[in-house]
Amino acid sequence: MDSEQAWFSVRCLFKLAAGASATYEERITLWRASSPAEAVTLAETEAGEYAADVAGEYLGLAQVYSMYDQPVHGAELFSLLRESTLAPHTYLDAFFDTGDERQGAIEAPERRP
Template sequence: MSEQSWYGVRWVFRHRELGVYEERLTLWRATSLDEAISRGELEAHEYCADLDGVEYADFAEAYRMFGEPGEGAEVFSLMRESGLAAGEYVGRFFDTGAERAGLGEARPTSRRPPTPSAP
């Protein structure tokens, strides 16, 4: 049996009545990416069953962590090829103005100016 590692898995869910998509990150101890996703899919379906009008979008990405989870540990990483400038990239993929993040809101770092709010 292979040694277990920690995996961060990103899931996509659709909340039909709210008209939003949700990305969730969960941690799993598994021997492979496939095992982490398989184990996590059971929880993903339970998550949907516990909430009315939520469906799993059949999309998951897994990332093998190096080391143990803890403060400052990287639990997920995704690299995407793009020729966009940094501000354009963030605006297109992460800061569109339509996000709802946890109890607060996403806020730009001090390295770039705030994105104007959508009307």
């Protein structure tokens, strides 16, 4: 890879299931590229292939993040800032915990005294 290239993460959105209730997926992929535009081009090419593989639809939304940290254990992979007047609990319910997510709970580890 060219020494002028940097690491970028790109978030793309997909519609996976058809019908009255669709399943939407957000994917974050990692790219080494010379610019944010090149990273998006690479990610959107892969997004089209992924959508075809899962019989889904790429929704045409790609958000790129120029990584400050190198991809190592604990590196920040993506960051998106959004202005809101919502209280924290209401904000989480509106954007991230609507009740329709397919996710499991992780039990908290036992704390030792």
